[in-house]
Amino acid sequence: MLYTVIPAGGSGTRLWPLSRSQNPKFLLPLTGSEHSLLQATVNRLADLSDPDHQYVVTGTGHAAAVARQLPKLPEPNILVEPSPMDSAPAIALANAVIAERDPDAVVGAFAADHLIADRQVFTATVQRAMEAAADGLLMTIGITPTGPETGYGYLRRGRALPVGHLLAEFKEKPDHVAAVEYVSSGDYLWNAGMFVWRVDAFLAELARQRPAMHTAVRELAAHWDSPDREERLGRIWPTLERISIDYAVMEGAASAGKVGVVPGDFGWNDVGDFDTLGSVLPPSDDIGNVVIDTAGIEPAVVALDARRNVVVPASRRTVGVLGVDDLVVVDTPDALLVCPRDRAQDVKKLVDELKTSGRSDLT
């Protein structure tokens, strides 16, 4: 039985105005069903890990929503960070808490807000990673690239192992030229932030590379079920280093030859923006318009001479699109976005613009 850790943070700025800091991406039904990305992530893990072995780490602002979206998740398995500290402290704390309960646990960490098309292949891939992790390697699942994406970090494969390969190197987001090179070489996979390891192996690397963080999370975990958990958490948490798990642990572990990678080819999508969302969800008509109906009002969209648009009618309003192609139209009760699909990445800039113009209330 796999223990799973799901860091549920981040607001998904490029999905504004649907995604807000108060109602972030992972809580939204962007799965083509009524399930949120978080719910889909938990459901996808059901073959590997029952609710008793699933842990979600989230912020103070979203703990209640997480608890209601995941009614089967035991309350002690919802770990609430006093403040956002990036992924390393969150994952480290969850692992320390799991180690207290089961020192021999095998733990998998998976993002809360990604889409995966083929659940069977995903499950089989995780099981291969668990196999390799049994030897003490920190395993990553690398996504087989479908193109020279510059928006992701890359993983360079090293020598072959009985299962998968050693991870030779983590690569930062490349420029286009480098990305083309990576993909054509066949030696690179996308870093999707999916990890599988033995909890003792992970904590040992944490102790080696980030001793202060290790000491802190072990102390927190040791007293997790004691009456002064909140007092202790509130005192210690702010002293932790704000850093991602890649920088804090994985890159150093890779240099030490302690990281392995297995390829994942299960239709992965990070739902980074409305364009990628439109490309992964099924069209609503035969001319490629994708309607993401989060409000459940039909017919919410009337399209005339309009093709390949991504329309999100998330208010009680009818949306009429006439003679426009490849556009993103997101309609929410207090804000409306119109932009071309190929500018969907820049929605973040518009959100920055809103903040600087004193409209943070909308972000």
Next chain:
Amino acid sequence: MLYTVIPAGGSGTRLWPLSRSQNPKFLLPLTGSEHSLLQATVNRLADLSDPDHQYVVTGTGHAAAVARQLPKLPEPNILVEPSPMDSAPAIALANAVIAERDPDAVVGAFAADHLIADRQVFTATVQRAMEAAADGLLMTIGITPTGPETGYGYLRRGRALPVGHLLAEFKEKPDHVAAVEYVSSGDYLWNAGMFVWRVDAFLAELARQRPAMHTAVRELAAHWDSPDREERLGRIWPTLERISIDYAVMEGAASAGKVGVVPGDFGWNDVGDFDTLGSVLPPSDDIGNVVIDTAGIEPAVVALDARRNVVVPASRRTVGVLGVDDLVVVDTPDALLVCPRDRAQDVKKLVDELKTSGRSDLT
């Protein structure tokens, strides 16, 4: 003192979703100020006609709104049609009512939903038409064309008169080739539906060409202030011919050499669609975006890399436009429209689509 008749009807379908059958174009503040097109029309006529001499003919569904938008207009001057009958019955009735009060009246008829930039030139033009009308001609004011528009009817000038010209011919909306020919010839003006005549001259032509309609409106007018006005109006009105003033009277009168025309060059716009509206209203920024803020919320629009868009934030929402040019975005509480400015004419088709798909409630 000029008597003025303002037929206030039509729903302005191409301005959907802002314009609705229940809240039509002429009642909307599309003037770049807080005034509605109807209010702007009445204000524009103030130099020629005081409220006591102004008459508005409107439908049962809009009488109350007209009365409230024009508080100075005497109640007897608001003529309410029992049912829509196109422009001839409306204008004929108003003229008959005016004739009862002043048989020597000079009457001007002006649409309720057009924009005019230069009020002084407009006033002077109407005064020239009044001069010519004194001889008994039915005068039209023709707009000097600014381009080969195919959306308007044209007026062909005949021989010169002391003031203006005889009208040789009314021309239906032409195709592009004909329109180019018309404009290059210099003999053609746009038919803007502006008329000035002596009430007796008009009623004589009505009697000659549409005797039944003449008899009916004269009877209605003769008993207008009697207790049984409503009973009589309800009985007679449905028997009237549903026809425009051009077909009912003006074309026949032109053939008989009884119509004159003076050119108007005062920045006329019929506010036909959001594209023309965007071209006549002042831009809200230095990159040509036109924001028509009918709801009065600032800043309602946040534009980034967006040029020459016409944005109507008519709900309480913020509209973000990113990387789009020459687009129309109209945001109302229950419906949203997105279309290119060069497709603005086809909004009518979208409204038809809504009606056929059972969403007449939105039209």
